[in-house]
Amino acid sequence: MDTATPQETGRIGYRDAVEDDVALLVPLVESAYRGDSSRTGWTTEADILEGQRTDAEGVRAVITTPGSRLMVVERDGEVVACCQLEHRGDAAYFGMFAVRPDLQGAGLGRLIIAEAERRVRETWGVREMHMTVISVREELVAWYERRGYRRTGEMTPFPYGDERFGIPQRDDLQFELLVKPLV
Numbered sequence: 001m002d003t004a005t006p007q008e009t010g011r012i013g014y015r016d017a018v019e020d021d022v023a024l025l026v027p028l029v030e031s032a033y034r035g036d037s038s039r040t041g042w043t044t045e046a047d048i049l050e051g052q053r054t055d056a057e058g059v060r061a062v063i064t065t066p067g068s069r070l071m072v073v074e075r076d077g078e079v080v081a082c083c084q085l086e087h088r089g090d091a092a093y094f095g096m097f098a099v100r101p102d103l104q105g106a107g108l109g110r111l112i113i114a115e116a117e118r119r120v121r122e123t124w125g126v127r128e129m130h131m132t133v134i135s136v137r138e139e140l141v142a143w144y145e146r147r148g149y150r151r152t153g154e155m156t157p158f159p160y161g162d163e164r165f166g167i168p169q170r171d172d173l174q175f176e177l178l179v180k181p182l183v
Contacts, residue, residue, distance in 0.1 A: 010075040012108075014115055017063045017070035017082065022056050024079050025070065025098075029054050032098035034166065040101035048136065048173065049166035054096065058164070062086075062096060070096065071119070073112055081108060083116055091128040091179075092120035113147055121182050129182055132156060132175035141178070149178040 017025060033045045033053040045053070062070045062084045073081035080103055084096035094116055099109050120126050131149070133141055141151065158173035159165050 012111060013074045013077075014119075015072050015074070017059075017072045019060060019063060021070075021072060021079070022059050022063070025059050025072070025082055026054060026056055028079065028082060028100060029059070029096060029098040031101055032104075040104075042104055042139065044101075045134070045137070045166070048134065048169050050169060051163055051167040053166060055164065059096075071112075071116060073099075073108075075103075075108070081112055083112060085116055085120055087120070087124045087126070088130070090126055091130045092124060092126045094129050094131040097131075109143075110147065117180070117182055127181065127183050129180045131178050133178055134158070135174050135176040136170075136172065141176070144178050147180070149180045152177045152179055 030053050034049065034051070036046070039046060059070065062068050065086075067087040069085050071083050071085055072079055073083075081099040082096065083094060083098070086093040086095070094113070097109075097112070099112070117129055120129065129149075131144070133144065135141070135155065145151070154177040156175040156177070158168060158175065160168060160171075160173075
């Protein structure tokens with residue numbers, strides 16, 4: 001999906017989110033995954049999950065929990081993406097990755113994940129990046145595989161019945177752990 005060069009993506013800046021960013025970040029995450037707006041991009045979960053992807057409390061927790069940060073990505077001064085980075089021993093966890101739907105497929109995601117990997121290596125000295133992806137999202141899993149992540153086959157059940165994570169539209173959802181060595 002990513003075919004653009006970095007020059008085509010505009011001036012990119014990275015910073016850690018602060019609590020004042022919560023009101024901007026919740027709609028960004030929601031727009032990338034749920035509802036009709038998410039269909040503009042290619043990372044939508046709208047066909048498998050309805051309802052919310054996150055809420056202000058969830059975003060605030062990522063920002064304020066020790067060992068966790070939410071990296072905000074700005075292009076020409078405008079917030080266009082974010083991702084969660086969490087220190088977990090010898091690994092870092094990568095999650096809540098959201099790129100504004102109208103900017104998906106232009107190379108921005110590739111730049112962000114590379115920057116996230118660089119930061120966790122330098123900041124925490126971790127050896128691996130971990131993430132979980134809904135296993136039926138084959139196109140998304142393939143995108144991560146092209147970036148060096150490998151499927152582990154290690155599955156975690158989807159939290160059916162907990163609408164904080166969405167309302168499943170199918171009964172076979174589970175999370176698969178993907179791992180990438182960073183050394």
